[in-house]
Amino acid sequence: MINFRYHVVSIIGIFIALAVGVVLGAGPLQRSINAGMNPSSSQAASDPVLSAQAEAEAAGLKALASSTLSGSLTGTSVALVVLPGASDDDVSAIRSTLTDAGASVVGRVTLTDNWQSTSMSQYRTTLATTLASHLQSGAAKTASADGVVGYSIVQVLTSTGAETDLLRQILTDKSTPLMTIDEDPAGKATTLVAVGARAQSTTSTQASVAASSDAWIGLGLAVGSTSGVVVGDASSREAMISQIRTSGTAVTTVDSVGTTLASVDTALALSTASSGARAFGVGNGAQSVIPSSK
Structure with missing residues (x-):
C-alpha cells in the first residue's frame, strides 16, 4: 500500500523538477495526495508522528519552491478577499507566501454571509442596479447581479474616485453589509486573491447559511478580470472551486x-498570469498540480 510519506515525497519531487526548469503538466491526482499535503488531515492529526512528518515535509516543499518564487512577484500589488468561513491561518499562509515571492499585499476585505446567502439573492439583485450605475468596467454591463457585485468589489480595491467611494459606501453599509474593509488598499491593488473555506469549514458554514454558487461565479468573473486567483475547496462537486x-x-x-x-x-x-481559466491543485477539475514556470 502506498503510504503517506510516499505521497508527500512525490509532490516534493515535482518541485525539485520545477526548480531545474522542467515543465510539468500533470493531470488531477488522487485525493489522497491532497490529504497527505494537509497537516490537519484526519490521518495526520490522529498520529503525532505523521503530523510532525507532514509539517516538516510541508516546510521542505516550501523551501524547495522558494528558488522559483523568489522575486517572481516583485512589483505586484495584491488585495486579499476573504470569503465567509475562510480560516485566518490559511489567509496568513497565502499572504506570507506572496510576500516571500516579492508581492506587496496592500489591502484586505472580508465578505459577509449577505454576499453569498441564497436568502439574500433578491436583495443583491435589487442592489446590483444601483451598483452598476457607478461601475467603470464595461464587462459589468452584461454581468449577472452577483457579477456586478463582484466587479464592484474589484473597483473598490483597485481604483479611487467619487464613483468608487459610493460603491464602497453601498457595499459596507452597516445595516446590510456585503463586505467589511480590514485593511484599506486605497485603490492600489493591481490584482486580487480570493480565499475561501476548507472542506470541513464549508460544510459547517452551509449548515446555517445556504450559499449561492452564483455569488462564487460572479466574484470569480470579477477576480479573473484582474488576472487574479480564487483559492478554495474542490473536494466535492458542490464545493466552491468545483462550481x-x-x-x-x-x-x-x-x-x-x-x-x-x-x-x-x-x-x-500569479507569477505566470494569463487570461482565461486555469485550474491548479489535486481536486475536482484540476488541470495540473502546479503552474508551469514558463
Missing part, C-alpha cells in the same frame, strides 16, 4: 486551500 470550474468562468483557481501546495500554487499562478 467555478464547472461554470467555465474565466478565472484561475487553486484548490486544496489550507495546504502548502495551495499557497505555493497561488504565488506561482
Whole structure:
C-alpha cells in the first residue's frame, strides 16, 4: 500500500523538477495526495508522528519552491478577499507566501454571509442596479447581479474616485453589509486573491447559511478580470472551486486551500498570469498540480 510519506515525497519531487526548469503538466491526482499535503488531515492529526512528518515535509516543499518564487512577484500589488468561513491561518499562509515571492499585499476585505446567502439573492439583485450605475468596467454591463457585485468589489480595491467611494459606501453599509474593509488598499491593488473555506469549514458554514454558487461565479468573473486567483475547496462537486470550474468562468483557481501546495500554487499562478481559466491543485477539475514556470 502506498503510504503517506510516499505521497508527500512525490509532490516534493515535482518541485525539485520545477526548480531545474522542467515543465510539468500533470493531470488531477488522487485525493489522497491532497490529504497527505494537509497537516490537519484526519490521518495526520490522529498520529503525532505523521503530523510532525507532514509539517516538516510541508516546510521542505516550501523551501524547495522558494528558488522559483523568489522575486517572481516583485512589483505586484495584491488585495486579499476573504470569503465567509475562510480560516485566518490559511489567509496568513497565502499572504506570507506572496510576500516571500516579492508581492506587496496592500489591502484586505472580508465578505459577509449577505454576499453569498441564497436568502439574500433578491436583495443583491435589487442592489446590483444601483451598483452598476457607478461601475467603470464595461464587462459589468452584461454581468449577472452577483457579477456586478463582484466587479464592484474589484473597483473598490483597485481604483479611487467619487464613483468608487459610493460603491464602497453601498457595499459596507452597516445595516446590510456585503463586505467589511480590514485593511484599506486605497485603490492600489493591481490584482486580487480570493480565499475561501476548507472542506470541513464549508460544510459547517452551509449548515446555517445556504450559499449561492452564483455569488462564487460572479466574484470569480470579477477576480479573473484582474488576472487574479480564487483559492478554495474542490473536494466535492458542490464545493466552491468545483462550481467555478464547472461554470467555465474565466478565472484561475487553486484548490486544496489550507495546504502548502495551495499557497505555493497561488504565488506561482500569479507569477505566470494569463487570461482565461486555469485550474491548479489535486481536486475536482484540476488541470495540473502546479503552474508551469514558463
